[in-house]
Amino acid sequence: MEIISVKDVTKYINDGDTLLIGGFLGVGSPDAIINEIIDSGKKDFTVVGNDTSFETNGIGRFVKENKVKKIIASHIGTNPETQKQMIEESIEVELIPQGTLAEQIRAGGVGLGGILTPTGLGTVVEKNKTIVEVDGKKYLLEKPIRGNVAVIKAKKADKAGNLIYSFTARNFNPIMAMAADIVIAEVEEIIETGKINPDEIHTPGIFVDYIVLGGDEK
């Protein structure tokens, strides 16, 4: 685990990477890192996140600034730019039920070959997927999702990379922390190792490769 400057994050990110990005409509999204990646000029990312937020923040900026070739998300309705680019076919959008997306990413991080869920059966989500019957009940087989890099946001880290999140800013962040080759966490505060009660840590530091201290927060 290493503490790095936000200026250095793009050393670990390449054109065309699959990026897992935390946040729910921009709440709990690593905005300082997102801005840095966009400013670096790197592009052609596949971005995995709950939603594409608004045009001005979170994952929304990746779409607005044309850095994305594919979006995997559960909701794009708050960002007209995503729908526009999808209709123009300048980006590919894969819509996934929110609970399925969470479990696919979790599966990618915890060594599972996929998950079986009833969600999406008999709907357009079922298309091209395997149906598995277990004890007489049908499920969709949904495959694991992993990223080259996970870019997440937490409230607080210690110098061992142990993370604590805040309220609903937690969302996809701890799940994504398990599911990428490189994990970069933006935090609002870095404290000395040993100052957090082990019982209160949400993400064990072993998952985290780099910590970035974010900019001024409200």
Place this chain on the structure above:
Amino acid sequence: MNSKELIARRVAKELKNGSLVNLGIGLPTMVANYIPEDINVMFHAENGIIGMGPTPEEGMENKDLTNAGNGFITYVPGAVSFDSAMSFAIIRGGHLDITVLGGLQVDENGQLANWMVPGKKIPGMGGAMDLVTGAKKVIVAMTHLAGESSKIVKKCTLPLTSLRKVDLIVTDMAVIEPTEEGLLLVERAPGVKVSDILKATEAELIVPDYVPEMIV
């Protein structure tokens, strides 16, 4: 009383003491304003909280404390926050008592379409497919008509949200319960005649001899 308030008030009567409830964006959110005083429920939001409280006063917002529609919230004693996998474990795992969602169409099978209009509006399903598939009770709260077209149809023409039969439909004209035999007309809105409801409904309805007026 406008039609949305009527629907929200009638849905609120379905909530039981101690229930865990998820309200969808828009009209369903209004249900929280009309919960009877002797009923205590906890609200779940899919972005990761049980125990949502009312909107904070201006200046008291916490940037990390929001509902699934990106509105600032407060929390009540006993509240708990969690990640998205846990949030949907609660939903999909059958631990959520009631979900109230908006609808575009419900059909004679009690199946709901509420997440996209092909070629026009494709916001994504968000949590809707998991909510309809997993909640113990699914209530659809919607206006009876969209313009002049019935939203209660023989067969959904819009993409389904789930194969699951919803439990109750509350509109500004009627309360309808999908049953094994078909859609049962349970109540009519104040001042609305059964004949008005039949005229405004494309689907076949089962009409009992006596259809009481909604009490709201």
